[in-house]
Amino acid sequence: MDWKYWFYHVKVVKNAKYLNRNMVSWRVMSRSKAIRELKGEETKEKLHKKNIEIKSRSFKAIAEESPEVYKDIEEVVNVVHDLGISKKVARLKPLVVIIG
Numbered sequence: 001m002d003w004k005y006w007f008y009h010v011k012v013v014k015n016a017k018y019l020n021r022n023m024v025s026w027r028v029m030s031r032s033k034a035i036r037e038l039k040g041e042e043t044k045e046k047l048h049k050k051n052i053e054i055k056s057r058s059f060k061a062i063a064e065e066s067p068e069v070y071k072d073i074e075e076v077v078n079v080v081h082d083l084g085i086s087k088k089v090a091r092l093k094p095l096v097v098i099i100g
Contacts, residue, residue: 029069056099
């Protein structure tokens with residue numbers, strides 16, 4: 001898995017706080033578990049091989065935010081699109097990721 005980004009139009013809903021809280025559920029691994037199980041150096045190298053540069057204050061921060069700690073963005077965006085909560089606009093591939 002790697003970082004992917006989507007622009008999408010979110011339709012106005014009455015309970016916007018509900019949508020904001022769901023952002024947290026996109027993470028499938030806690031920060032502490034990511035630090036224990038993942039190596040920031042390896043993530044940086046994997047992304048570098050895909051021509052994605054990553055800048056961070058530490059390898060620990062890279063481990064905390066590695067792509068593996070999040071749900072597949074394609075799945076998440078498709079669900080909210082199919083439910084009519086949002087409308088997909090464009091998919092982007094990052095060239096640089098800055099953490100911190």
